[in-house]
Amino acid sequence: MTKAAKTCERILRAAEKLFSEKGFEATSLREITQLAEVNLASVNYHFGSKKGLIQAVVERYQRIFMPALSDELKQLEAQEDITTERILTCFIGPLTALENVRSGGAEIYLKLLGYGYSEIQGHLRKFTMQRFGDVVQHAFRLFSVANPHFAAETLFWRLHFALGTVLFVQVSGKALNEIARADFADPNPELFMMQRLLPYVAAGISAPEL
Amino acid sequence: MTKAAKTCERILRAAEKLFSEKGFEATSLREITQLAEVNLASVNYHFGSKKGLIQAVVERYQRIFMPALSDELKQLEAQEDITTERILTCFIGPLTALENVRSGGAEIYLKLLGYGYSEIQGHLRKFTMQRFGDVVQHAFRLFSVANPHFAAETLFWRLHFALGTVLFVQVSGKALNEIARADFADPNPELFMMQRLLPYVAAGISAPEL
DNA sequence: GTCTATAGTATGATAGAC
DNA sequence: GTCTATCATACTATAGAC
Numbered sequence: 001m002t003k004a005a006k007t008c009e010r011i012l013r014a015a016e017k018l019f020s021e022k023g024f025e026a027t028s029l030r031e032i033t034q035l036a037e038v039n040l041a042s043v044n045y046h047f048g049s050k051k052g053l054i055q056a057v058v059e060r061y062q063r064i065f066m067p068a069l070s071d072e073l074k075q076l077e078a079q080e081d082i083t084t085e086r087i088l089t090c091f092i093g094p095l096t097a098l099e100n101v102r103s104g105g106a107e108i109y110l111k112l113l114g115y116g117y118s119e120i121q122g123h124l125r126k127f128t129m130q131r132f133g134d135v136v137q138h139a140f141r142l143f144s145v146a147n148p149h150f151a152a153e154t155l156f157w158r159l160h161f162a163l164g165t166v167l168f169v170q171v172s173g174k175a176l177n178e179i180a181r182a183d184f185a186d187p188n189p190e191l192f193m194m195q196r197l198l199p200y201v202a203a204g205i206s207a208p209e210l
Numbered sequence: 211m212t213k214a215a216k217t218c219e220r221i222l223r224a225a226e227k228l229f230s231e232k233g234f235e236a237t238s239l240r241e242i243t244q245l246a247e248v249n250l251a252s253v254n255y256h257f258g259s260k261k262g263l264i265q266a267v268v269e270r271y272q273r274i275f276m277p278a279l280s281d282e283l284k285q286l287e288a289q290e291d292i293t294t295e296r297i298l299t300c301f302i303g304p305l306t307a308l309e310n311v312r313s314g315g316a317e318i319y320l321k322l323l324g325y326g327y328s329e330i331q332g333h334l335r336k337f338t339m340q341r342f343g344d345v346v347q348h349a350f351r352l353f354s355v356a357n358p359h360f361a362a363e364t365l366f367w368r369l370h371f372a373l374g375t376v377l378f379v380q381v382s383g384k385a386l387n388e389i390a391r392a393d394f395a396d397p398n399p400e401l402f403m404m405q406r407l408l409p410y411v412a413a414g415i416s417a418p419e420l
Numbered sequence: 421g422t423c424t425a426t427a428g429t430a431t432g433a434t435a436g437a438c
Numbered sequence: 439g440t441c442t443a444t445c446a447t448a449c450t451a452t453a454g455a456c
Contacts, residue, residue, distance in 0.1 A: 007421080023328070026235060028449065039423055044451060046421095118233075118328075118381050125385065153394055154406075160386055161410045164378030165371050172327050175335065176370055184363055195420070196364075200371045203417030204410040217439080238431065249441055254433060256439090 008046050010036040016057045020111035024054055024119050058116065058124060059131075061098060061109040066132040068094035073138050084146045085202045087139065092194065107170060114167035147206060154209055162201045169197060218256050220246040226267045230321035234264055234329050268326065268334060269341075271308060271319040276342040278304035283348050294356045295412045297349065302404070317380060324377035357416060364419055372411045379407060 014036035018027040029050055033040045047053040072090035076082060098105035116124030129136065144155055169176065173193065224246035228237040239260055243250045257263040282300035286292060308315035326334030339346065354365055379386065383403065 026329075029451090030449075039421095040450095041424085041452080042422070050450070117378075117385070119236075153390075156390065156393065157406050158410055160389075161375050161379060161407065164382065165375040165414070168327075168374035168378040169371060172374065175327065179370075180363075180366065183366065196367050197371065199417040199420060200368055200414040204375070204414035207409040207413030210405070210409060239433090240431080249439095250432095251434080251442085252440070260432065 007036075007038050007042055010038055011043055011046065011053070012057055012060065015053055016060075016108055016112070019054070019057060019115065020108040023115040029053075054124075055127060058112050058127075061105070061112065062128065062132060064098055064101060065094045065109060066135050068097050070135045070138065073135070073142060077142060082142055082146045084143065084206050085198070087142050087146060088198055088202055090139075095194070107173070110167060110170040111173075114171035117167060143205070150209060155205075158205045158207075162205055165201055165204070166197060169193065217246075217248050217252055220248055221253055221256065221263070222267055222270065225263055226270075226318055226322070229264070229267060229325065230318040233325040239263075264334075265337060268322050268337075271315070271322065272338065272342060274308055274311060275304045275319060276345050278307050280345045280348065283345070283352060287352060292352055292356045294353065294416050295408070297352050297356060298408055298412055300349075305404075317383070320377060320380040321383075324381035327377060353415070360419060365415075368415045368417075372415055375411055375414070376407060379403065 011032065014032045015027070018031055018035065021027075029040060029043050032053075033043060043050070043053055047056055069090065072093055073087075076086060076090055095106040095109070098109050102108070113124075140155075140159065143159060144150070144152065147155060150158070170193075221242065224242045225237075228241055228245065231237075239253050240250060242263075243253060253260070253263055257266055279300065282303055283297075286296060286300055305316040305319070308319050312318070323334075350365075350369065353369060354360070354362065357365060360368070380403075
């Protein structure tokens, strides 16, 4: 059991690293087991299949992030003056909580979500909504309180645009940072990305309706 | 030669359809040749390799889009009162020009760009900048005229956020439309997506700096 | 639980007849 | 230019010894 736990953990760590760097489909079990220094067959023994491994990797982050987000949202709801910026700020804490679990945890989580959205059409999204749909809907309700003049449809699209912005920037973050370093002498720790994103996203969500 | 052109064209059409639907890596040459109803070996005969085919597919769209965009930008520059919205509007015409070439052409092109950004790290981006870097830089200059108070660095990141928003929405468009149809009874032709995107993106780019 | 060995399938690419 | 046939390689998954 002690050795098994170790193998399990080694696989999960290697998998989340590779998945977040290259996506789920582009990462093979061979790469994962090689990086983890475990046997190829052990993945199927512990997780049943590659799909099972993917779910295990993502779920580990969701179980930290989602309850933390839920707490923040409840705390905000108790206050008056709910603004788009404040709701967005609710996401910062839970993300940095991931950072405490593992260095670069927030980045890994967002990249996993980003790849999950485009690959394996909706598989990961449905899984998330089934497990944590209530938290997602809570956030949506608060956004509509902060932007009461918007049609529900408008808000729906704006929020998905915002999600898209964040996820794309994370997934392409490496390329973007390379360009930035080439064009300016930009000494950008990845942490600043979120601070840059927030004003853009907040303004986009609250932009005047047509 | 006449038959050859036909085969070439059949391959290109099948490839651009599948690439835009599933990405480059997830699409196999066998799928392409099967859809095109041509022999498997003909791809390597006409395009040398899968990579060559990818470049050919993308280049065909770039050669229509980029000069058209360049014209629009020059026309705008001659005017006074250059705003973020007006620059963004410059992209609409060239995109719908692709629509004339082939139904759904604009969507295909944007999806190709979207997949190109995340996959094959930077390969496609470098190719674009080498061929059409001047057009891209022209657009950037105009944006900085429209937003003179921004640091170049801020503008750089904002524009890439905007690009990210558009590309992500296109790539995940199918999933998003499915959700929209489920949550509302949303009879959304894909064309309206751009109209929804524009206010969000414009507001994001011009959001007050920190 | 861990390993080796291998089944079964899919990929990109090419040689050679026509 | 087009075809068949095939090579070399990669993948996920599993059976069975230890």
